[in-house]
Structure formats: C-alpha cells, structure tokens
Amino acid sequence: MDIAWEQRLAEAWATVEEYDDDRGEEFRKVIDALVEELPDGSPVAPFERACAFDSTGHSDRAVPLYREALERGLDGYRRRRTVIQLSSSLRNTGHPEEGVALLEAELDGPSDELDDAVRAVLALCLAGLGREREGLALVLGALAPHLPRYQRSMGNYARELTDG
8 A cells, every 4th residue: 555545545444425225336347446556464455345235224234244344353443433334234233232342442542542432332232231321421522522611510420321
C-alpha cells in the first residue's frame, strides 16, 4: 500500500452514499478492484471487503471477513476500526455478547479518537442484551466531555445509572 492507493481508496469510500440499495454490488466491485492491488495475504484486503459488505447492508457477510483481517494481523487504526465494526455486525446478526466482550477489551487499550465509537457500539450491544442502563451510562459518559456545560452533572448521572 502506498499513499496513492490510500487516496484512491478514500475517494472510492467518499462515493458510497451514491450507491443505493440496488447498487451495493456495484460499490463492492469498486472496493474489490482496489483490494486486488494489495499483496497476497494482506490483512487490509478482508477488512476493506468487510467494510464494503457492511456498508451495503450485509453484516452477515462482513463478520467472517473482519475475523480474517484480525487473524492476518491487522494492526493500528484499522485494527481498532475492525473491532468496532465487527462488534456492530455481531450485534446486527444476533450475537451482541461477542461484541460486548470485544469492546470491553478495547476500553482497556490505548485511547484515541475512536474511544467514543467504542462506547457507542458497546452501548448498543449492551442494549441488545437487555442492559440498557449500562449502555446509557456509557453513552452519557462519552458525551459529557463534549458538552459546553453540564459535564460534571452528566458524568454523575452516568455513574448513578450503574451504581444504584
């Protein structure tokens, strides 16, 4: 992969909204053509294919590709995105408990700009397990630092939801 390839990939993803439900396969072919340029065994290939399936309404087809990307050693920013997106897809396919396990592990990892996404998807997975109060507490805790006021109050309310 090089900067030019990443740029072409970003340009392709910038067009995803132009493909309605009937044209999902067409978009996946655009991504597949780019992925074909990657070296054999690249962990980025199954990740990008999984993203394309997920973005065109096929979480069920995305799950095994996300798993493959992780098994191939995907790292860095894409690895964290994979965990988030895999967890969301697991929730969508009726396996929120697996998503919770993956995302709870992410809470203990290094912090980055994806922290709030981890918490948002974890909240959805928890809700899928009937643990809505925990999910709401996570979302309020993630939202609080972004508010111009009420950070302290929202943080306290988030704690109250799970502490009693």
